[in-house]
Amino acid sequence: PGMTIKELAETMGIRVVDALKSLIKMGEEPKTIQDELTIDIAELLVLEYGMHVKLPEGSESMKLDLRAPVVTIMGHVDHGKTTLLDYLRSTSVAAGEVGGITQSIAAFEVHRPKLGKICFIDTPGHQAFSSMRERGAKATDIIVLVIAAEDGVMPQTIEVIDHARAAQVPIIIAVNKCDLPGADPNMIYSQLMEHGVTVEPFGGDVQTVNISALRGQGIDKLEEAILLLAEMMDLRAPRDGPAEGFIIESRKDKALGPVASCVITLGALRVGDVVVAGADWGRVKVLRDAKGESVKFVGPSSVAEVVGFRSQPSAGQELFVVENDSKAESYTEKFGSRKGSMKRIQSSKQEEHQGELMEVPVIVKADCEGTLEAVMASLLALPSHEIVLKIIESGTGPVTESDVQSASASGAHIYTFNCRQPSAQLKKTIQNLEVKVSDFRIIYDLIDNVTSLLVSKLPPRE
Ligand code: GDP
Numbered sequence: 001p002g003m004t005i006k007e008l009a010e011t012m013g014i015r016v017v018d019a020l021k022s023l024i025k026m027g028e029e030p031k032t033i034q035d036e037l038t039i040d041i042a043e044l045l046v047l048e049y050g051m052h053v054k055l056p057e058g059s060e061s062m063k064l065d066l067r068a069p070v071v072t073i074m075g076h077v078d079h080g081k082t083t084l085l086d087y088l089r090s091t092s093v094a095a096g097e098v099g100g101i102t103q104s105i106a107a108f109e110v111h112r113p114k115l116g117k118i119c120f121i122d123t124p125g126h127q128a129f130s131s132m133r134e135r136g137a138k139a140t141d142i143i144v145l146v147i148a149a150e151d152g153v154m155p156q157t158i159e160v161i162d163h164a165r166a167a168q169v170p171i172i173i174a175v176n177k178c179d180l181p182g183a184d185p186n187m188i189y190s191q192l193m194e195h196g197v198t199v200e201p202f203g204g205d206v207q208t209v210n211i212s213a214l215r216g217q218g219i220d221k222l223e224e225a226i227l228l229l230a231e232m233m234d235l236r237a238p239r240d241g242p243a244e245g246f247i248i249e250s251r252k253d254k255a256l257g258p259v260a261s262c263v264i265t266l267g268a269l270r271v272g273d274v275v276v277a278g279a280d281w282g283r284v285k286v287l288r289d290a291k292g293e294s295v296k297f298v299g300p301s302s303v304a305e306v307v308g309f310r311s312q313p314s315a316g317q318e319l320f321v322v323e324n325d326s327k328a329e330s331y332t333e334k335f336g337s338r339k340g341s342m343k344r345i346q347s348s349k350q351e352e353h354q355g356e357l358m359e360v361p362v363i364v365k366a367d368c369e370g371t372l373e374a375v376m377a378s379l380l381a382l383p384s385h386e387i388v389l390k391i392i393e394s395g396t397g398p399v400t401e402s403d404v405q406s407a408s409a410s411g412a413h414i415y416t417f418n419c420r421q422p423s424a425q426l427k428k429t430i431q432n433l434e435v436k437v438s439d440f441r442i443i444y445d446l447i448d449n450v451t452s453l454l455v456s457k458l459p460p461r462e
Contacts, residue, residue: 006033008042012049013064013236017374020443022048025320029442031418032367049238049266064236068109068117068301070263071226075146076154080176084146084213085122091219106249106261107303109290116227119263119301121248142229143171144222146213149183153191161195166376166391170233172225173199173208179215237300242321243269245304247277247313256286258309262319269304269321270297274328278317281328282309316381359390360457361412362450363403365419372396375417378447387454399437401426408433413453415446
């Protein structure tokens with residue numbers, strides 16, 4: 001009897017979503033997380049994560065190395081994200097070393113002696129921030145949600161809470177600007193409660209820390225909270241398998257060509273590796289660590305700068321190592337057509353319609369929590385600028401009468417993943433109300449379809 005995807009992911013200490021994604025990348029078509037894997041596929045998946053074991057036994061050698069948390073700082077505009085990042089960054093380098101830091105690396109590491117390391121993603125502010133934020137939520141282990149004490153919970157605060165929930169990323173609350181007179185963290189705790197977030201002082205399990213990013217107060221407590229949560233999450237990754245990670249930012253250097261900042265989440269990236277990121281690939285020629293020093297390899301939960309991509313990879317793309325150039329080419333081809341559509345959506349922001357966001361409502365249903373999570377994570381990673389996907393409802397189980405009614409009322413398209421067909425009676429209602437329902441068995445197909453839906457809503461090009 002084989003193991004299910006869920007069981008294997010749990011044994012390996014990786015997220016079910018990541019196991020699903022890896023399987024899809026390997027060309028499998030997982031339908032549910034309860035799918036049983038053949039020994040061959042299971043072994044491939046295990047190898048993919050750099051673990052050299054024989055299944056099904058070998059639980060001991062399968063234990064992975066602990067790794068540092070990758071953290072994103074989010075919050076409403078002006079609540080102090082940049083100030084906090086600046087402060088953290090300033091503590092991340094020993095005095096006198098500042099000049100050596102490559103400013104272009106959009107992430108940095110903080111080392112706390114005895115306690116551990118934290119990898120912070122320095123999300124670039126304004127430009128494309130909403131899509132970066134979504135990527136951030138997807139790409140990180142922990143979100144620090146900054147809330148200004150004198151301002152309280154604001155619209156973007158709520159968005160972060162929603163994204164974190166959809167992507168199942170735990171949050172830590174940082175109540176900022178506590179140096180200001182009248183700062184009242186309790187007021188913020190009550191506001192958070194209204195949005196389903198119960199902090200520890202109120203009997204919940206979400207940690208909260210009072211800080212002043214401006215004065216550098218409470219930052220050590222915040223770092224301790226992050227490391228404590230990371231310990232509880234028991235984050236693990238292979239230390240020397242083929243690397244996986246994602247691109248945070250990339251730029252073109254006159255002399256070096258494309259330079260990509262990335263965070264390595266699994267395995268080790270080495271000079272000479274062939275890397276793929278979306279439709280772009282290359283061979284790692286130069287690798288720099290968080291300090292901007294040239295190194296031969298970087299391990300999990302590390303920041304790295306990669307020189308060697310043939311074309312400039314896009315921010316937010318997942319990065320992984322493949323065996324050779326031809327493998328890389330076949331991967332990038334597959335991604336290519338999808339990226340064309342994505343580019344079209346992204347470039348729409350340069351066209352006329354400024355400021356006006358067009359929302360495309362959808363309802364998402366999946367057969368179980370695990371797949372819903374994977375589908376939501378992929379949907380949230382879609383670019384959103386001029387045109388944004390608005391998931392008005394999501395849940396598990398087949399389409400219901402009430403889903404159809406809300407779809408009809410809002411003009412939403414219903415996407416189902418691996419769900420049972422609606423009953424004959426419900427089918428009639430669907431027809432009468434002219435609601436569109438599409439069912440998919442493969443996540444990539446669903447994403448492709450949603451992408452086309454978004455593209456179809458774009459204003460026609462001149
Ligand atoms: P962001 O938009 O979230 O990145 O916010 P910024 O970091 O740019 O901060 C917005 C404003 O709040 C700036 O004027 C900061 O100086 C100020 N600010 C940030 N942190 C603190 C703090 O802890 N105390 C006080 N009094 N002001 C702060």
